[in-house]
Amino acid sequence: MSAAVRENPADKYLRKERMPSIWCPGCGIGTTVNCFTRALDASGYDLEKVAVVSGIGCTGRVAGYLKLDSFHTTHGRAIPFATGLKLARPDLKVVVYSGDGDLSAIGGNHLIHAARRNADLLVVCVNNLTYGMTGGQVTPTTPQPAIASTTPYGAFEQSFNLPHLVASCGGVYVARWTAYHVRQIAKSMGEALQKKGFRFIEIIAPCPTLYLRRNKLGEGLDEMKFYQEKSVVMNGADTREVSLDFRDEIPVGKFVDIERPTLEEAMESQLSKALGAKYVPYSLPVKA
Amino acid sequence: MSAAVRENPADKYLRKERMPSIWCPGCGIGTTVNCFTRALDASGYDLEKVAVVSGIGCTGRVAGYLKLDSFHTTHGRAIPFATGLKLARPDLKVVVYSGDGDLSAIGGNHLIHAARRNADLLVVCVNNLTYGMTGGQVTPTTPQPAIASTTPYGAFEQSFNLPHLVASCGGVYVARWTAYHVRQIAKSMGEALQKKGFRFIEIIAPCPTLYLRRNKLGEGLDEMKFYQEKSVVMNGADTREVSLDFRDEIPVGKFVDIERPTLEEAMESQLSKALGAKYVPYSLPVKA
Amino acid sequence: MGPTEIKIGGLGGQGVILGGIIIGKAAALFDQKHSCLTQAFGPEARGSACSAQVVVDSNPILYPYVHNPHLMVAMSQDAFVKFSPELRPDGTLLIEEDLVKPTGLPSTVKVYAVPATRIAEELGKKMVLNIVMVGFFTAVTGLVSEQAAREAVKDSVPPATIDLNMKAFERGYAYGKQLMAAKA
Amino acid sequence: MGPTEIKIGGLGGQGVILGGIIIGKAAALFDQKHSCLTQAFGPEARGSACSAQVVVDSNPILYPYVHNPHLMVAMSQDAFVKFSPELRPDGTLLIEEDLVKPTGLPSTVKVYAVPATRIAEELGKKMVLNIVMVGFFTAVTGLVSEQAAREAVKDSVPPATIDLNMKAFERGYAYGKQLMAAKA
Amino acid sequence: MTTATAPAANKDAPKKEKKFRGVVTVNREHCKGCGFCVEFCPLECLDLEADYNAKGYHPPFLSQPEKCNGCDTCGLYCPDFAIYGYREKLDGSAA
Amino acid sequence: MTTATAPAANKDAPKKEKKFRGVVTVNREHCKGCGFCVEFCPLECLDLEADYNAKGYHPPFLSQPEKCNGCDTCGLYCPDFAIYGYREKLDGSAA
């Protein structure tokens, strides 16, 4: 007895004609996207009102695979593009989906300022500890002393603890998971989609082709098992305590979940306070 | 009986032929420079081995007034210039002297990365809560709801708590004073000059022409008195607790003073560990 | 009538440019002439000498520069020293009495002085010295009509300060009229 | 002898480019000929088809492109499908036996197959399949000398892996020699 | 190109009578053989095929269909959107 | 352009005999009249002149020379490097 074949629940959210993706076997990016589709599915949102913005990188290709209004921008600039988009279109849920290098190296300034001003964006950062797209160079998140193509003798800089950085600048929702934590990712994304303000989810994910191979750490699956073994759930932890060391424990969990006025709210309330009746609030563009 | 006239102790450190400065009456920048000359004087350093790097802004003009090897670079980029200079010239003490906008707006990315990698720089940030040079626009440090030329109805973004930002990224010495605290500034600068690694001193200073005038806060002197009244010394305070609000208390003091390997130290130790005898350390450029 | 060239010089912070704008605006918007204002900052607009140049003409103005002004207003000694050589031999110079000590001028230049700072201080706000100057300029030069100048002041200052500024204008204007009457 | 054009195609990760470099290096550095290698990535170097093109000549090479290779190495079916139409009718095709099923070739093309992956796996490291291929290529085509190819392998792989890679080369070379002998 | 596998209904009678069964669909050609699904299926009911797909990867198949509960953990893990699981009511309709 | 002011030696005999006196030097033309030195002199011995310098500012002067102890606080505060204080031994040499 053969069952009626149902559609893959992810398919609804994907530009299927563009599959298979460019991602390598065992790359963790796709897993996070899969979780994202489930979170969207569960959210019940009008998908027409969700837009995705990516920078450049392997993760930056996410925008191009999601069947949402999607923008593949320039390297490091997804956040300011998204900030502009959101200010012009407050009716949209705007999600930034990009890589560690894109968001925290070249894009670091925008990350801290958007967090500071509490821009109403959900930022998903796939942190594979390297620049995947360009061939495995060191990034601000590469732990000491991992090998990368531009640190062939081992990385020597202290790496960023991204949740702490974002929390320090004022992000209202900050979580970290690994690609192993698929249900937690989906749940976290769902939760964060509901929330307003600057939300940041870091997902540690395997880049087998470059990071793992160069550091002789096996395949994507080995890394997933490593995550399973080494992750420690520390919900609510002080973000100072959640930095990552090479092959050490991985603190995961939801670290921050607070409320404060978003950029738009703060802007509107200040303007209407100062201008009173003279304040003409922004209205949505209409197709004339 | 008339006394033998001694030279102004600051003169030794100034390009006197460029005086008087462009700074407005009651501007606090000059006061901080005066403190800096005293710190240099007390340090007993070979002044030939101290270099100053500034970005662009009223504070950015400091490099041009100090009789040291000095570099007036581009807006926001004093830190990477200084990082390059220091890597090429480990024998120099390199001091970055610039404004809040220069260092934390356009230069924010370099600030956080240099702190992360513990670049061996002393960074003096004169925070006058505005862009002085360009006419008093809002900066990332302008408190809500101060008036600025680009926030004529009041600033609406949460401002940066710079000591916290720098500390969160890994700065090893972090202090804040106001221009009122001249002796503390001189002492702090002296202390920081001795230390290695990324050192950050924020000095809150009056910009009477733009910030104070626009906010009807009087002259430079009024502001200095305000600092005197409102400052609270909180040495060793948790940097999360030292954010600044409009006209509220000003937490000052030395907040962080820790040790960790500098960029150069970490680089050298990693390379010599990995390469052993094959490692050829960098040697200073020589005039052939 | 051909173009009249005016140069107003002073220190950053004295409201030099605004003074020029009011005169230019009076001519262009309220007297139905043409006028063009260009400004010269010092290298950095912090307390260094700055100037506004205004050309007023009954015809459209293409070339906007002022080389040899017919009328000059000097609000600081620096500005006087720097700019007065440009003044036409038959030109008119208006000065702030307490801040400018004119020397070395050709005898053909007509000089009119007003204690604008003192008047402004009497009005309680040193900052309105430029408006006192505008009033004085209007009375002495007659280049723009009194009515136009008044309108231009109103149109150019923050609403909350209109009263104060109008007072400053009147004081400067009255001082000028009196002086002219005395001279006449 | 005019230029010999070679194209090596496979998947990203199979060491296609390195294979080409070894052949080119053998010719240019150890056989004292000239050679030029150009490479074509897929749009993004992640698992998509990629190729190396090598021109070997006794004269200096200006034009570096390969349009109709004399020799082709196909290490994946994709590469075979994509590139084989370019092969000269009288050309020689070397294929990875288990990964490529050649179809639709003109009968004039000489095809030589080697189970390079299997051999590499026997050596314990699937990654050396490209070196097996280089050995096979050396034996079958004779374009570069055996000695030059050996030197080039040694000069091109990480020092710690020289032994393994030389074994891979020998196995491929031997396989090729045997095959040629059998065909002869 | 896609294959759906489900157990023949209740061959071995379960302890508690099941109201549904798990169905798993695999898009063999999109699979890159990473093994995530196999490793992380909580009921260990997947295995990689011995065969290759066109790109040379071993796709998974439901090796122990009777165990699968359609939890879609495999679906969540798959980086290539090549597998997913769901529940089918034993009356034939989806749960 | 610079003026140094110091008290006439020990006019009013001090309680404890002083070994030094404070001297203050002002560069009148560089001063911008901000008043920092006057306000923050710990011994309140400075005042602004009634006169203007060439730029129209009132520079400070040592109005109470006998009080000055040469601490250079004025010097540290001055944003225009226009004033500084030091100590002079009462034998005439600098302390």
Added chain:
Amino acid sequence: MSNANSSGVLTGSHYLDGDHACSEGAIAAGCRFAAGYPITPSTEVVERIAARFPRVGGRFLQFEDELGASIALLGGAWGGAKAMTVTSGPGFSLMMEHIGYAAITETPCVYINVQRAGPSTGLPTQPAQGDMMQARFGSHGDYRLIALCPNSPQECFDLTVEAFNLAEEFRVPVLVMLDEVVGHMTEKVVIPPAGEIPVSPRRWTKKAPGEFKLFEPAEGSLVPEMTMPGEGHQIHVTGLTHDERGYPNMTIAAHEKMQRRLFDKIVLNADRIVKWEEKDLAGAEVVVVSYGITSRVAEKAIQAAKEKGVKVGSFRLITAWPFPEKQILEMSTKVKAFVVPELNLGQMSLEIERVVGGRCKTVGVPHVGGTVHKPEVILNAILEAVR
């Protein structure tokens, strides 16, 4: 700035500087999103925007740097708003990457650059026209865009409106290239009633999702229509080479097709885009070609030359890019020489020289900037040229 308090279009006569006139032009053109980062001498544009927007339903945000500002406006534009940013020299250099991104993604948007004397920090408060070639070539790779050069506050208003209109018509970034003099010069600016200002709305597609391709030229046109997010089109926008749906397509064929159209839509429509002002061309022996403030300085020299009996005409570039090739070429067969004064060491004059192809002389009158030419210098060049 009492006249900045009205809402909507500031109809009437105003005494405005060029920078402020740009702000009013933007508002009149329907711009309701602006991103900025302060820099002399352009800051007044965003300062006025910051004051005016909250009263006319616009949103302005000052970003952390020019990198942010120069892409935030593109986010705003894709959101459906008419959007702009403003800068000067150093900031313009930082915006180069995003101008290329705007070109390849065919984003309707406006960049205003108030030119100061460079290179680098140079003379920040003083004028130049040194970024004219950068406007054309400053981003990597090949692309085409539109650049306009006003010479008065009135034209700052008019051409800012025009810039927004051209941006919509051609889905292209449009640059408004002021010089510091024009930016800080104050004159009467007459702003017509809203209804009399020609404003091109965004060319929204009427096609349904699925039918509509974001990068497929509309029928009979080289320019695609637009849509926005939230309309069910599930658009994709990328800076990679892409096909008509906007999907990355890494083939030469796709690149060729895309590049060709991006080029053609500007070059083949040059006649519709290019604007200039000509005077006394008939019978002219020499034509002075100038733009921005230099055109007004040149006027004095032209008058003087005429007084000396020289037959001199004037051709003022209003559009700098695309360059009025056809017009220059035609004139070149009739005149002895072009005289080209500009506040740079020779930029537009290179283009003129190229187009002229030796048919007549091209006499550049370079100037390092910092101030304007002495009219006599231009006069001498004219006299030289007719000799």
Added chain:
Amino acid sequence: MSNANSSGVLTGSHYLDGDHACSEGAIAAGCRFAAGYPITPSTEVVERIAARFPRVGGRFLQFEDELGASIALLGGAWGGAKAMTVTSGPGFSLMMEHIGYAAITETPCVYINVQRAGPSTGLPTQPAQGDMMQARFGSHGDYRLIALCPNSPQECFDLTVEAFNLAEEFRVPVLVMLDEVVGHMTEKVVIPPAGEIPVSPRRWTKKAPGEFKLFEPAEGSLVPEMTMPGEGHQIHVTGLTHDERGYPNMTIAAHEKMQRRLFDKIVLNADRIVKWEEKDLAGAEVVVVSYGITSRVAEKAIQAAKEKGVKVGSFRLITAWPFPEKQILEMSTKVKAFVVPELNLGQMSLEIERVVGGRCKTVGVPHVGGTVHKPEVILNAILEAVR
């Protein structure tokens, strides 16, 4: 990369790609400080630098972005090191502000740009020559610099050495403009013994502090000597217009003087700077002007044209900027046409057309990039040109 392990100059024959050859050229030229940010297809340059520098006493740091990298090298250069950075299209656009800063501060330094197909992200792994005009005009304001175009790995080595030498000789930023094909092409590269490689040391002043002015041209030269911090000179370096001491000087006179010399030191020394390769110019009816990989593609077309009896010569630009005006001008009086194939929609061909001034035809052979020309296309242009 076993050959990357030796220390110092990598004397001998090597099979290297163009990117790696640049790295070796830099080492051979004495470069000991490099700042980078990865970008395809240039990353291999810094990857090799990262591997090689610790073995030769150099320091390399990957920065957080191109803004940082493109000024960090200037910090290194001022520190006294020979310094460089490396990038491609989008990164090159981000470096524009600092190239202007390097020019105005007369910092000896090298920027390598491996050109890929643009605009924007375009085709990141595929070749173009689309940044040639950007190399000349990409930063705001007027400035002059030097740009070189290698056409083989050997020349990547040679011209990188040359770039460092020119940088020292003229205190100017020098650009090495590869295209992706040349960057990723592997050939034999012969590296001479260290002693046989001509390396220009920094032109250190012998003058004492007080005597020496950092921006005063050395006697009989247009180029000032150098010093470094720590030597008691108390130098000041600024991107503002400055006098000979380096102090900001906001007068037109100072601007004029500074700009004039910065211009002259390149333009008047063009004869010492400009390099080219010519073949068969004598009696040629058509000359193909090309550079980079295109010159090697053109070669095939030239051969074919010769076989058809066309008298065709070849002029390969080794120096793109300053442009070999004199050489082109001279040829233009003798030939029927220049044929200019390039991987862009017409960039260097504009300059040729301008210089030629109608004396002969200029036949551009544009190409959108992504790959190289078909030789037949160039051949057809040659045949067309002689008709």
